[in-house]
Amino acid sequence: MVRKVYTATNASSSGPYSHAVDGGDYIFFSGQTAMNANDATDLTGDIAAQTHQCFKNLQSVMEQAGVTFDDVLKVNVYLTSMKHFKAMNEVYETYFKAPYPARTCVAVLELPLEADVEIELIAKRA
Numbered sequence: 631m632v633r634k635v636y637t638a639t640n641a642s643s644s645g646p647y648s649h650a651v652d653g654g655d656y657i658f659f660s661g662q663t664a665m666n667a668n669d670a671t672d673l674t675g676d677i678a679a680q681t682h683q684c685f686k687n688l689q690s691v692m693e694q695a696g697v698t699f700d701d702v703l704k705v706n707v708y709l710t711s712m713k714h715f716k717a718m719n720e721v722y723e724t725y726f727k728a729p730y731p732a733r734t735c736v737a738v739l740e741l742p743l744e745a746d747v748e749i750e751l752i753a754k755r756a
Contacts, residue, residue: 633648633651633652634651634652635648635649635650635651635652636648636649636650636651636652636657636691636694636695637649637650637691637694638662638687638688638690638691638694639690639694640667640668640669640686640687640690641662641666641667641668641687641690641691642666642667642668643660643666644663644665644666644742644743645742647660648660649662649691649694650691650692650694650695652695655754655755656703656752656753656754656755657695657697657752657753657754657755658752659688659691659692659750659751659752659753660750661706661708661748661749661750662684662687662688662691662748662749662750663680663683663684663687663741663742663743663745663747663748664679664680664681664683664684664687664745664747665742665743665744665745666687666743667683667686667687670683674744674746675746677709677714677717677718677746677747678717678718678720678721680745680746680747681717681718681721681722681747681749682721684747684748684749685721685725685749688749688751692753695753696755697753697754697755697756699725699726701753701754701755701756702726702731702751702752702753703731703732703752703753703754704731704732704733704734704751704752705722705726705731705732705733705734705749705750705751706733706734706735706736706749706750706751707722707733707734707735707736707747707748707749708735708736708737708738708741708747708748708749709735709736709737709738709746709747710737710738710739710740710741710745710746710747711737711746712737714746714747715735718735718747731751
């Protein structure tokens with residue numbers, strides 16, 4: 631099988647992975663952190679700004695794949711502390727509307743590039 635992949639124009643990869651892989655009707659998007667932005671700035675401690683940047687990075691890949699946030703079925707959010715949950719949710723709600731995608735949100739010990747939030751998603755072509 632030859633993988634069809636999509637790459638963001640404004641984000642880098644912090645390891646050996648594709649930004650998104652086409653699975654036919656479904657597109658699987660790798661996790662993005664704020665530090666994956668090509669013009670990344672130090673957003674340490676600002677979970678809202680980091681969350682916005684995660685979504686901007688994802689949106690860049692989604693544009694390449696021809697899908698939007700309205701096509702998202704599942705979101706996984708990784709936080710370095712559940713203390714960030716409220717601030718992340720406030721930003722999250724600006725990108726999605728009801729009925730919301732299914733979501734998992736977990737706290738992890740640490741994330742790549744010293745990020746405080748990483749977001750990945752799955753979208754379905756309309």
